[in-house]
Amino acid sequence: MNVLLIGSGGREHALAWKIAASPILSKLYCAPGNPGIANVAECIAVDPADHDAIIALCRRKSIDFVVVGPEAPLVAGIADDLRTAGISVFGPSKAAARLEGSKGFTKDLCTQFDIPTGAYQRFTQAESAKAYIKQQGVPIVVKADGLAAGKGVAVAFELQQALDAVDACFEGAFGGAGAEVVVEEYLEGEEASFFCLCDGKTALPFGTAQDHKRVGDGDTGVNTGGMGAYSPAPVMTQAMVDLTMRDLIEPTMRGMAEIGAPFSGVLFAGLMITRNGPKLIEYNTRFGDPETQVLMLRLKDDLLLLLKAAADGGLHQMSARWNDDPALTVVMAARGYPAAPEKGSVIRGLEEAGDQANVEIFHAGTAKKNGELIANGGRVLNVTASGKTVREAQQAAYAVVAKVDWPEGFYRHDIGWRAIERE
Structure with missing residues (x-):
C-alpha cells in the first residue's frame, strides 16, 4: 500500500524507518519529512496544518493510508478531515484528541470515570489559581491547559516558583495554551511511559519506556521535550502493566466511547508509579518523542500492519512482540x-x-x-x-x-x- 507519514521530527524518522521495512508497503511518502527520513521515504514539502493540501497530496499520490505523527494536526482535526475525504488514517478524532489537547478535559474525565490521578483544580484567572496554590502549599504542579510542546509544565518546590508559573501562562508564555491553567497535586513515585494501540474498542499494550525530561545531568535544570529515553521501563512489571490496563486504560476507553468520542490511535499514558499503584500524570494521543525511537528498535512485528489494524478496528486479532534486549x-x-x-x-x-x-x-x-x-x-x-x-x-x-x-x-x-x- 502507499503510505503517507505526517511530521518531520525524530519520532517520525523512527516510524518511517520501521514502516519502510514492512512487506505490505508499496511506497512511503512523508510530509514534510527531514533529511534523515529522506533516506527511507520520498519527502514532500506540504504543511501538516494545511489539511486541504494534505488531502490533495493523498489523491495525487494515490495514498491508501495516512499515519499522523505530531499532536498539533490531530488536535486540529486532521484525522476527521481525512476520514471525511474517504482516506484511511491512524490517529484519533478531534474530539478524542482532547485527551492531549486539554489537560483539564482529561482530569475531568478521570474524575467522571474513577481513573486514578492527582487532585486538581482548573483556573481561567491568575488570582484564583494563586489563592489555591497558597492554600495547598508546595510542592505543587502548574500546567498550561493546551499544547505547549512539552514545555508548559512547572513542578514547583517553592511558592514563588509556582506563582511565577501561573503568571507565565496567563501572560502568554505558551500562547493560547496558557489561557487556562490546571494546578494539580505533586505525586511521589517513579515516572514511566506506557503505550497502547487503540481501535475505539480494543486497547493493545504497546511497550513501556522511561525518559529524561530535565536538560542537565543528574536530572537538573529546566524541563524539556525529553533528553533521552530507554525501553523497557523496569518499574513496569507485568503486574504493573495489568494494573494500568485495568484501572486506567480500560476505563478511559469505556469513558471516551460513552461520551461519544471513541479513541482510535495510540494512547500514551504518562504515569507516576506511587505507593498506591499507577496514577495518571497526563495522556498524549501520539507516539512519544524520544520514546518512539527506543520502541521501534525493540518491536519485532510489522508496524504498518499493526497501525492499519488499529485504523480498521481489527486489533482484537493482533499482538505485539518485543525483543528482550533493551x-x-x-x-x-x-x-x-x-x-x-x-x-x-x-x-x-x-x-x-x-x-x-x-x-x-x-x-x-x-x-x-x-x-x-x-x-x-x-x-x-x-x-x-x-x-x-x-x-x-x-x-x-x-x-x-x-x-x-x-x-x-x-x-x-x-x-x-x-x-x-x-x-
Missing part, C-alpha cells in the same frame, strides 16, 4: 535548547558514526543547506542503540555520540542511570 536513545540538542536553540550549525561525520549494527541515528531537527547537514531545531539528533543490558546499550549509544562532529551540540551524559542502578 534500547536507549541519547538526544543531541542545539546549544541554547530549550529556551533559544541556535540553528544553522553544520553537523558532520554521521555516516561514519552511525555505521554500527545495533545503532540508528534518527534525525529530529535537521535540514540541508548548500549540500551540508545543519541543525534546524532544538532537539537535533537521536542516537539510539540496543544491547543485552541497559548499560551495554548506553555504552554503544555514547560511543557513537562521541564520533559525531558537531561542536555546537550538547547532550546529557547519564541517560539510563536509573535502570543501570537496578542492573
Whole structure:
C-alpha cells in the first residue's frame, strides 16, 4: 500500500524507518519529512496544518493510508478531515484528541470515570489559581491547559516558583495554551511511559519506556521535550502493566466511547508509579518523542500492519512482540535548547558514526543547506542503540555520540542511570 507519514521530527524518522521495512508497503511518502527520513521515504514539502493540501497530496499520490505523527494536526482535526475525504488514517478524532489537547478535559474525565490521578483544580484567572496554590502549599504542579510542546509544565518546590508559573501562562508564555491553567497535586513515585494501540474498542499494550525530561545531568535544570529515553521501563512489571490496563486504560476507553468520542490511535499514558499503584500524570494521543525511537528498535512485528489494524478496528486479532534486549536513545540538542536553540550549525561525520549494527541515528531537527547537514531545531539528533543490558546499550549509544562532529551540540551524559542502578 502507499503510505503517507505526517511530521518531520525524530519520532517520525523512527516510524518511517520501521514502516519502510514492512512487506505490505508499496511506497512511503512523508510530509514534510527531514533529511534523515529522506533516506527511507520520498519527502514532500506540504504543511501538516494545511489539511486541504494534505488531502490533495493523498489523491495525487494515490495514498491508501495516512499515519499522523505530531499532536498539533490531530488536535486540529486532521484525522476527521481525512476520514471525511474517504482516506484511511491512524490517529484519533478531534474530539478524542482532547485527551492531549486539554489537560483539564482529561482530569475531568478521570474524575467522571474513577481513573486514578492527582487532585486538581482548573483556573481561567491568575488570582484564583494563586489563592489555591497558597492554600495547598508546595510542592505543587502548574500546567498550561493546551499544547505547549512539552514545555508548559512547572513542578514547583517553592511558592514563588509556582506563582511565577501561573503568571507565565496567563501572560502568554505558551500562547493560547496558557489561557487556562490546571494546578494539580505533586505525586511521589517513579515516572514511566506506557503505550497502547487503540481501535475505539480494543486497547493493545504497546511497550513501556522511561525518559529524561530535565536538560542537565543528574536530572537538573529546566524541563524539556525529553533528553533521552530507554525501553523497557523496569518499574513496569507485568503486574504493573495489568494494573494500568485495568484501572486506567480500560476505563478511559469505556469513558471516551460513552461520551461519544471513541479513541482510535495510540494512547500514551504518562504515569507516576506511587505507593498506591499507577496514577495518571497526563495522556498524549501520539507516539512519544524520544520514546518512539527506543520502541521501534525493540518491536519485532510489522508496524504498518499493526497501525492499519488499529485504523480498521481489527486489533482484537493482533499482538505485539518485543525483543528482550533493551534500547536507549541519547538526544543531541542545539546549544541554547530549550529556551533559544541556535540553528544553522553544520553537523558532520554521521555516516561514519552511525555505521554500527545495533545503532540508528534518527534525525529530529535537521535540514540541508548548500549540500551540508545543519541543525534546524532544538532537539537535533537521536542516537539510539540496543544491547543485552541497559548499560551495554548506553555504552554503544555514547560511543557513537562521541564520533559525531558537531561542536555546537550538547547532550546529557547519564541517560539510563536509573535502570543501570537496578542492573
